[in-house]
Amino acid sequence: MDNNTQVILAKRPVGLPVSTDFSIEKNDLPTLQDGQFLMRTLYISIDPAMRGWMNDARSYIPPVKLGDVMRAGTLGEVVASKHPDYEVGHFVTGWTGVQSHAISNGEGIFRVYPEMAELPTFLSVLGMPGMTAYFGLLDVGQPNEGETVLVSGAAGAVGSVVGQIAKIKGCRVVGIAGGLEKCRFLTEELGFDAAIDYKNEDVKKAVKAHCPDGIDIYFDNVGGEILDIALGRINRKARIVICGAISQYNNTDGIKGPSNYLSLLVNRARMEGFVVMDYAKQYKNAAMEMAQWMAAGKLKNKVHIEEGIENFPEVLLRLFNGNKMGKLVLKV
Amino acid sequence: MDNNTQVILAKRPVGLPVSTDFSIEKNDLPTLQDGQFLMRTLYISIDPAMRGWMNDARSYIPPVKLGDVMRAGTLGEVVASKHPDYEVGHFVTGWTGVQSHAISNGEGIFRVYPEMAELPTFLSVLGMPGMTAYFGLLDVGQPNEGETVLVSGAAGAVGSVVGQIAKIKGCRVVGIAGGLEKCRFLTEELGFDAAIDYKNEDVKKAVKAHCPDGIDIYFDNVGGEILDIALGRINRKARIVICGAISQYNNTDGIKGPSNYLSLLVNRARMEGFVVMDYAKQYKNAAMEMAQWMAAGKLKNKVHIEEGIENFPEVLLRLFNGNKMGKLVLKV
Numbered sequence: 131m132d133n134n135t136q137v138i139l140a141k142r143p144v145g146l147p148v149s150t151d152f153s154i155e156k157n158d159l160p161t162l163q164d165g166q167f168l169m170r171t172l173y174i175s176i177d178p179a180m181r182g183w184m185n186d187a188r189s190y191i192p193p194v195k196l197g198d199v200m201r202a203g204t205l206g207e208v209v210a211s212k213h214p215d216y217e218v219g220h221f222v223t224g225w226t227g228v229q230s231h232a233i234s235n236g237e238g239i240f241r242v243y244p245e246m247a248e249l250p251t252f253l254s255v256l257g258m259p260g261m262t263a264y265f266g267l268l269d270v271g272q273p274n275e276g277e278t279v280l281v282s283g284a285a286g287a288v289g290s291v292v293g294q295i296a297k298i299k300g301c302r303v304v305g306i307a308g309g310l311e312k313c314r315f316l317t318e319e320l321g322f323d324a325a326i327d328y329k330n331e332d333v334k335k336a337v338k339a340h341c342p343d344g345i346d347i348y349f350d351n352v353g354g355e356i357l358d359i360a361l362g363r364i365n366r367k368a369r370i371v372i373c374g375a376i377s378q379y380n381n382t383d384g385i386k387g388p389s390n391y392l393s394l395l396v397n398r399a400r401m402e403g404f405v406v407m408d409y410a411k412q413y414k415n416a417a418m419e420m421a422q423w424m425a426a427g428k429l430k431n432k433v434h435i436e437e438g439i440e441n442f443p444e445v446l447l448r449l450f451n452g453n454k455m456g457k458l459v460l461k462v
Numbered sequence: 463m464d465n466n467t468q469v470i471l472a473k474r475p476v477g478l479p480v481s482t483d484f485s486i487e488k489n490d491l492p493t494l495q496d497g498q499f500l501m502r503t504l505y506i507s508i509d510p511a512m513r514g515w516m517n518d519a520r521s522y523i524p525p526v527k528l529g530d531v532m533r534a535g536t537l538g539e540v541v542a543s544k545h546p547d548y549e550v551g552h553f554v555t556g557w558t559g560v561q562s563h564a565i566s567n568g569e570g571i572f573r574v575y576p577e578m579a580e581l582p583t584f585l586s587v588l589g590m591p592g593m594t595a596y597f598g599l600l601d602v603g604q605p606n607e608g609e610t611v612l613v614s615g616a617a618g619a620v621g622s623v624v625g626q627i628a629k630i631k632g633c634r635v636v637g638i639a640g641g642l643e644k645c646r647f648l649t650e651e652l653g654f655d656a657a658i659d660y661k662n663e664d665v666k667k668a669v670k671a672h673c674p675d676g677i678d679i680y681f682d683n684v685g686g687e688i689l690d691i692a693l694g695r696i697n698r699k700a701r702i703v704i705c706g707a708i709s710q711y712n713n714t715d716g717i718k719g720p721s722n723y724l725s726l727l728v729n730r731a732r733m734e735g736f737v738v739m740d741y742a743k744q745y746k747n748a749a750m751e752m753a754q755w756m757a758a759g760k761l762k763n764k765v766h767i768e769e770g771i772e773n774f775p776e777v778l779l780r781l782f783n784g785n786k787m788g789k790l791v792l793k794v
Contacts, residue, residue: 387719395735403727
């Protein structure tokens, strides 16, 4: 068997992760047992949630243990099988981690079909980020036609899908992203009504200008000051969907809470969090609907691919410095 | 006609209100017109919300204008009438402000019946604080039997009713209040399962000890550090009811946002605000249900009465220094 290249969590990062927080090891693969298959990893999903899994804190899933392979969603090809349901040549996704190969008994594994979409799409719109956008917006946000939806991290894997689904649902959509190129991408390629460049604009003024009727849904991927600005412009019965807070994940002096939270009271509004894994039973139907939107040209997929499993620590940083557009994927 | 003693908002307070923020004036009453009645004020409701109305800020109702009578809920007796629906001797409540008399055309006025309850009760359990507790807990909080409800400001006008209704609904109820006397009142008189004295206990440890199964509903009247502590102990699908933030109202350096707000994400929980006036059409039914609970001895009313309209500025401060128990009322 091939050697297995694994990225191991060696230390718990303090602030931004650095390359010495990880070790890259080559280990032999154990012999395949009955009821198992061997997957060769083709693509690894690089997600903001990874930063939280590196911390030793109570959360919705346990942290990655020191010395364990770093947790990650993956897409790969079955290269050997003693499992009745998986044959060599099948493509599968699952949580097999940042490693070049994985042995699985099929638990948490889903087959994907390359005739349906390009493979990285199954880690993007048709994968976890797409599901996050779909259920976060539709189930938690509950958009109505004609409402204004503001989304931060709008050029990212989740935000870009949130905005497009909100457009499909007949909302006015305003995205916040960093840099002119991303903002152009939102309005010119994805059909957002407006985009705000937080790196070069006064976000407070721009939100006021582009949301003249206030904000009905704010889909928050970033936290921090932008969350406060959004809270300052919400309408009655607004919904703040808490999906993430990437501006806060690497803080070493604690998280900044939203000081405008009493706007929830004045506006009879709610702020609600969710975890996409709770919707697992509904993934299939959601993926079918999103695949139809993609086929109809209403939902576009943007994937940013970097190469080389040994580059994982550097590629991870692109999530935090904004040096990527759309879904970040590592090709093995 | 009598002179009318009025408490006027003379300045916008910075931090804690001081007596020079108000002026006390004696003015003649205008002549009663057809369709009007004259009310002599008997009791004035002193509420935390007053502090917000003194600020020149966008909120759920306009601020009190400088030079206007300070807004307040009141209870009084009709002493002269040219209105077909109100006779001398009728008792009424409304928003007639901090003044000894008021002329009204009946708008926003409700009759109350002294044979039903003692008069101050109509400013307490059967008035705005009772309605706030009732709709905040039942409509926003949605308690289920067996759940744990934590309430701050628990010996106050709203908190004391929240806890008692939660008990009626079969919940485990833990109250947070300042001082041993208030805590005893909660457990010994109102039937709370436990009380935490924030002035003399480590609140974080005490919440952990008294909510061993976590928190399903946190009804927040105080904000600040206690909100963060509660967020740190919520269960999945918990509801945080944002009713007020009395610890923050007099801050001169801004409001402290809840830095633990990402607990909403991890726990798929929501934080929601409300304004009791939205439920006006349902007040009557709620008051009838609460009067029944009172008659059955399940819901107790605690009113703290101070006297003298000219003492308004000093009495107001009891809201913030905790020097009162239950509903604070000013007897004219």
